[in-house]
Amino acid sequence: MTDPGRTLLALDFDGTLAPIVQDPASAWIHPGSLAALRRLGPVLRELTIITGRPVDQVRRLGRFEDGPGLDRMVVCGQYGAERWDAASGEVRQPHRPQAVSDLAARLPQWLEEHDASRIRIEDKGLAIALHTRGVAPGLLDELRPQIEALAAEVGLHLEPGRQVIELRSAGTDKGQTLRRVVGRVEPGAVIYAGDDLGDLPAFEEGIALREQGMDVTLVCSASDEQDALLALADVVLDGPDAVAAWLGDLADRFAPA
Numbered sequence: 637m638t639d640p641g642r643t644l645l646a647l648d649f650d651g652t653l654a655p656i657v658q659d660p661a662s663a664w665i666h667p668g669s670l671a672a673l674r675r676l677g678p679v680l681r682e683l684t685i686i687t688g689r690p691v692d693q694v695r696r697l698g699r700f701e702d703g704p705g706l707d708r709m710v711v712c713g714q715y716g717a718e719r720w721d722a723a724s725g726e727v728r729q730p731h732r733p734q735a736v737s738d739l740a741a742r743l744p745q746w747l748e749e750h751d752a753s754r755i756r757i758e759d760k761g762l763a764i765a766l767h768t769r770g771v772a773p774g775l776l777d778e779l780r781p782q783i784e785a786l787a788a789e790v791g792l793h794l795e796p797g798r799q800v801i802e803l804r805s806a807g808t809d810k811g812q813t814l815r816r817v818v819g820r821v822e823p824g825a826v827i828y829a830g831d832d833l834g835d836l837p838a839f840e841e842g843i844a845l846r847e848q849g850m851d852v853t854l855v856c857s858a859s860d861e862q863d864a865l866l867a868l869a870d871v872v873l874d875g876p877d878a879v880a881a882w883l884g885d886l887a888d889r890f891a892p893a
């Protein structure tokens with residue numbers, strides 16, 4: 637069996653640890669996953685969350701600081717541009733790019749001009765997300781060429797997800813972030829779990845690490861909205877409920893009561 641003390645467990649948040657819900661501000665972590673992570677935290681080499689969300693949102697929605705077991709965990713937010721580690725309490729946060737500020741100022745009118753004011757704008761600080769879940773399904777697909785043109789015009793990179801598109805600076809993706817974490821932690825084994833297109837670079841990095849001899853397990857939290865990860869996954873689970881059960885099994889193996 638893999639030694640938990642040599643294992644890096646790296647997890648996406650939305651759609652993996654937390655169910656996708658209408659209001660992203662209430663996408664709380666699955667209680668079963670939280671319970672499993674509290675058991676796994678003390679025995680793993682490292683537990684890291686790699687998420688598109690800002691760090692402060694995931695700290696709140698993950699309830700990580702409300703109980704024991706997670707005092708060494710790390711959260712890499714906004715694909716790794718931000719970082720919080722529980723042990724030091726330090727948050728590393730880069731400055732907001734001017735292009736993001738310019739876009740934020742321009743977007744409400746731009747959406748109005750494109751008859752798309754139903755789209756919800758989320759200002760993430762380092763990126764702007766456009767959400768259509770529950771308010772304008774399909775509209776992002778229709779407007780995709782115009783959004784691509786807008787992103788190119790303001791000099792931002794497009795990050796599509798499940799009923800969301802983000803515009804952010806190029807340069808940090810989950811693959812680069814996973815590589816950096818692995819370089820720092822030097823694990824003997826890596827487990828990575830995710831559900832969406834933004835996790836694809838991390839899966840590709842996992843495959844590259846495996847080719848270098850690392851013991852890598854890639855876990856897909858599957859949904860009927862996204863199938864890009866399925867073919868690359870070693871383990872396919874039916875969404876956050878199944879992820880919670882799987883993490884519970886991992887905790888039984890790694891940290892038996």
Ligand SMILES: [Mg+2]
Nearest residue numbers: 648650651832
């Ligand atoms: Mg996700």
